């Protein structure tokens with residue numbers, strides 16, 4: 001009888017598609033079905049076929065990564081329930097890889113940027129070009145139940161001098177949230193992964209999650225969650241010496257889920273991952289939702305849980321077994337969705353603007369890039385850019401032109417400290433140059449249109 005029963009259940013199993021409930025966010029916690037969910041994650045970005053390509057190395061691309069299924073099983077065996085992927089190419093197929101991870105009940109946090117579309121901290125922009133690229137990633141990955149969240153940036157802000165770039169991150173989050181809503185996709189949360197920078201880390205957390213626009217929660221523009229890349233706990237540290245106690249206290253008023261989007265200091269090797277005991281303990285679980293260990297494969301910086309040989313074999317380092325034991329030994333208390341009361345939750349105050357330490361306004365953000373608006377406006381110009389000049393050429397001409405005639409660049413310029421964003425500041429670089437050249441020509445006569453050899457009169 002037992003054998004018959006087993007055979008029948010195997011038969012049914014093979015005909016049903018394995019279902020995985022999407023994660024949801026309520027208040028400062030993640031939920032799976034109606035039970036709280038703690039992230040036990042690994043950063044997953046093996047340099048798949050790295051020697052053959054200079055383009056984005058997409059570890060979730062079916063064609064490039066033949067090892068998704070084996071890796072998903074190995075990662076499940078490690079005790080993880082989540083991976084984080086830093087860069088994908090939205091024009092490739094991802095069904096097989098995403099399914100392989102889904103089959104092992106593994107969720108995916110995905111960065112939407114790649115090196116050419118990310119927000120540049122020293123010269124931040126939020127343009128139709130970037131928005132379109134991010135939308136493509138959202139279009140592709142929103143159909144998978146195991147997409148846990150999108151990261152609109154990783155360590156964009158990394159010191160007090162580039163704080164203005166935070167405004168662009170907040171706009172990217174706002175616009176991706178509104179895009180997901182407008183497409184009626186599942187309500188996948190959009191967040192950000194921050195670097196651990198003592199001068200600004202708390203202001204940044206508040207800035208990205210604060211009640212900036214005084215709008216009701218249902219069209220709120222703030223981040224849905226925050227990741228924190230943190231390497232403070234090295235070797236056998238403890239809750240206090242590591243800084244974890246201080247960080248937990250500092251973030252107590254943040255009202256969205258927070259987790260370590262990277263952790264695992266490797267100064268002392270092999271790593272014992274003793275911090276796992278603290279992360280999933282009552283000391284931290286009111287504020288934190290777990291963390292993501294950096295990282296699956298050994299790369300030049302030496303954080304690999306496994307080494308990948310030239311034949312594709314995965315060789316476990318001691319860290320792998322150590323982490324596996326730690327994760328298996330923690331069992332954090334899980335709240336039920338229904339008993340979690342968030343009715344009196346208020347978003348935090350926005351940080352005060354300060355010329356030296358926090359030089360960005362929080363009552364206005366970069367405008368939503370709108371391609372139709374830009375395309376229409378550029379049609380009516382007297383002087384505009386023809387052909388396809390290189391990005392570097394556009395940058396050079398704009399730099400010179402705006403230096404000589406600031407006013408001609410008013411509509412494409414931004415001033416994050418005062419919260420002023422030009423109405424064409426979200427257009428493509430080529431369009432911005434057209435607007436600037438047109439205004440410059442108005443000031444200096446038709447001949448001025450030929451600056452840099454890119455402008456043509458209509």
Ligand SMILES: *[C@@H]1O[C@H](CO)[C@@H](O)[C@H](O)[C@H]1NC(C)=O
Pocket residue numbers: 017018019020021022145
């Ligand atoms: C996706 O999640 C929904 C619930 O939101 C569930 O009904 C469905 O079966 C899941 N699909 C897959 C393929 O896991």
Ligand SMILES: *[C@@H]1O[C@H](CO)[C@@H](O)[C@H](O)[C@H]1NC(C)=O
Pocket residue numbers: 019021032033
């Ligand atoms: C979540 O609910 C689905 C049915 O909707 C069930 O198949 C699955 O086992 C549940 N998952 C967990 C982790 O409870």
Ligand SMILES: *[C@@H]1O[C@H](CO)[C@@H](O)[C@H](O)[C@H]1NC(C)=O
Pocket residue numbers: 055056057089090091092114
């Ligand atoms: C994405 O993949 C397509 C198709 O292989 C390729 O043409 C393109 O260059 C890739 N993009 C990036 C940014 O790697």
Ligand SMILES: *[C@@H]1O[C@H](CO)[C@@H](O)[C@H](O)[C@H]1NC(C)=O
Pocket residue numbers: 013014016017018069096097099100103
């Ligand atoms: C996922 O599981 C299904 C059902 O067991 C199976 O048909 C499919 O081949 C698996 N996919 C991958 C990529 O492992």
Ligand SMILES: *[C@@H]1O[C@H](CO)[C@@H](O)[C@H](O)[C@H]1NC(C)=O
Pocket residue numbers: 215216218219
């Ligand atoms: C915000 O949401 C409310 C309620 O759904 C709606 O009335 C209002 O128009 C929305 N505001 C904006 C700016 O979208």
Ligand SMILES: *[C@@H]1O[C@H](CO)[C@@H](O)[C@H](O)[C@H]1NC(C)=O
Pocket residue numbers: 249250251252253
């Ligand atoms: C958190 O909020 C409480 C009540 O408003 C306040 O007293 C406390 O100083 C805040 N803590 C931090 C770290 O911001």
Ligand SMILES: *[C@@H]1O[C@H](CO)[C@@H](O)[C@H](O)[C@H]1NC(C)=O
Pocket residue numbers: 238239277278281283
């Ligand atoms: C939790 O905090 C207490 C002190 O409040 C400390 O003694 C204990 O070691 C901490 N637990 C963990 C797992 O870090």
Ligand SMILES: *[C@@H]1O[C@H](CO)[C@@H](O)[C@H](O)[C@H]1NC(C)=O
Pocket residue numbers: 066067070311312313314
């Ligand atoms: C990874 O993929 C390669 C190429 O298909 C294969 O030779 C290798 O055995 C795979 N490794 C594992 C661990 O499955």
Ligand SMILES: *[C@@H]1O[C@H](CO)[C@@H](O)[C@H](O)[C@H]1NC(C)=O
Pocket residue numbers: 298307315316317318
């Ligand atoms: C993995 O590679 C690193 C760096 O080359 C090396 O130090 C380490 O011994 C390797 N681990 C194993 C298990 O081979």
Ligand SMILES: *[C@@H]1O[C@H](CO)[C@@H](O)[C@H](O)[C@H]1NC(C)=O
Pocket residue numbers: 211214215216217345346347
């Ligand atoms: C945001 O601020 C407005 C105005 O002060 C308030 O009505 C609203 O409840 C706040 N929203 C949240 C979620 O705190």
Ligand SMILES: *[C@@H]1O[C@H](CO)[C@@H](O)[C@H](O)[C@H]1NC(C)=O
Pocket residue numbers: 354355356357358
């Ligand atoms: C701005 O921040 C600096 C450094 O934190 C501080 O010394 C200064 O008092 C602040 N200025 C104002 C106007 O708050």
Ligand SMILES: *[C@@H]1O[C@H](CO)[C@@H](O)[C@H](O)[C@H]1NC(C)=O
Pocket residue numbers: 370371372373376
């Ligand atoms: C984009 O701009 C066009 C043309 O000005 C306008 O009709 C449209 O409403 C705008 N779209 C959004 C989402 O604001």
